[in-house]
Amino acid sequence: MAALLVAALGTGCGAGGSETPDKAAKAKAAGAAGEQAGAAGALGTYAEKLKALQQARIVAAKKWGLLKPPLVAPQAPKEKPEITTRDGFEVEGQDELPPVFTTVPTEEKVVFLTIDDGAEKDPEFLKMMQELKLPYTAFLSDYLVRDNYPYFKEMQAAGVTLNNHTLNHRYMPALSYEKQRQEICGQQDTIEKTFGKRPTLFRPPYGNYNEDTLRAAKSCGIKAVPLWNEEAFPNRMDWREWDKDLHPGDIILTHFRGKEDWKGSMTDMIRHVMKTVTDKGYAVARLEDYL
Structure with a gap:
């Protein structure tokens, strides 16, 4: 996140922009932080689904006589x-x-x-x-x-x-x-x-x-x-x-x-x-x- 903030703060709004450099930097930093938060949320959701799938397969494998639960495929x-x-x-x-x-x-x-x-x-x-x-x-x-x-x-x-x-x-x-x-x-x-x-x-x-x-x-x-x-x-x-x-x-x-x-x-x-x-x-x- 620090790297994203540094990159955002180091970028102006451009010659044709109406925002001040400070406002543009803050907006970009907020956008970057939002994107990272969204990505973290998605990863969290996937990790939760993965854990639930693994647990379901452990239970089902025992029920159906599999010696090992099936491995989970990557995304x-x-x-x-x-x-x-x-x-x-x-x-x-x-x-x-x-x-x-x-x-x-x-x-x-x-x-x-x-x-x-x-x-x-x-x-x-x-x-x-x-x-x-x-x-x-x-x-x-x-x-x-x-x-x-x-x-x-x-x-x-x-x-x-x-x-x-x-x-x-x-x-x-x-x-x-x-x-x-x-x-x-x-x-x-x-x-x-x-x-x-x-x-x-x-x-x-x-x-x-x-x-x-x-x-x-x-x-x-x-x-x-x-x-x-x-x-x-x-x-x-x-x-x-x-x-x-x-x-x-x-x-x-x-x-x-x-x-x-x-x-x-x-x-x-x-x-x-x-x-x-x-x-x-x-x-x-x-x-x-x-x-």
């Missing part, structure tokens, strides 16, 4: 990183199309949890994620979610963004441009009509796409195509990279699945993925805060 970046298409995912004219990527550029030890399709609608999963206060992003296929829209509305009300995974989860490269556009734009319209917000993120089924897929996605209002670097199950992690490890900004994929398909439930999957993430010193952040 979202003020300037979002520039997202570009990752090597190996290029198509002709890519600069004009939504970027395809598996990792978000960041130096922070954060990863992003994404969940696909919508087959399993486990109420215990919703409770667990709400109590742990863990962010995640959903990519929905309408043919799987239409029998229980309220489940996903509850998810949305808790702060989860609902994104596009096509109407019917078809293998996109086998379809014509028009068929792909029907799958993507149709799901855009359905999500907007049902949940009130048109998605900006799209994930092609199976992670497979071609140039027509990206052109169709762009025409439907899609801004980015996140894929994934790891896939989570109740009993293991599958790794895309050779080192079989997490990296800052990695996107983790999992699915709305249960014991009919897995050796465990969705809550089992969360326990396993969070053990992996936390043991490696990573926090789960909100993907939309970085895009």
Whole structure:
């Protein structure tokens, strides 16, 4: 604060000003002090929220059988990183199309949890994620979610963004441009009509796409195509990279699945993925805060 006051007192009002130097200095000093007080207040508020979140996660971790409470992600970046298409995912004219990527550029030890399709609608999963206060992003296929829209509305009300995974989860490269556009734009319209917000993120089924897929996605209002670097199950992690490890900004994929398909439930999957993430010193952040 002393440095701010010195700087203010050393600055006049300028040749065209009507204030005296003393008045200008006092006004600037008051302004600087006010800004610093506001910043201190904001930091205080963030520290209080951080403490409350940490305490809530300690309590919830014990309830849900996590050996350690999830780490808290740092504040979202003020300037979002520039997202570009990752090597190996290029198509002709890519600069004009939504970027395809598996990792978000960041130096922070954060990863992003994404969940696909919508087959399993486990109420215990919703409770667990709400109590742990863990962010995640959903990519929905309408043919799987239409029998229980309220489940996903509850998810949305808790702060989860609902994104596009096509109407019917078809293998996109086998379809014509028009068929792909029907799958993507149709799901855009359905999500907007049902949940009130048109998605900006799209994930092609199976992670497979071609140039027509990206052109169709762009025409439907899609801004980015996140894929994934790891896939989570109740009993293991599958790794895309050779080192079989997490990296800052990695996107983790999992699915709305249960014991009919897995050796465990969705809550089992969360326990396993969070053990992996936390043991490696990573926090789960909100993907939309970085895009």
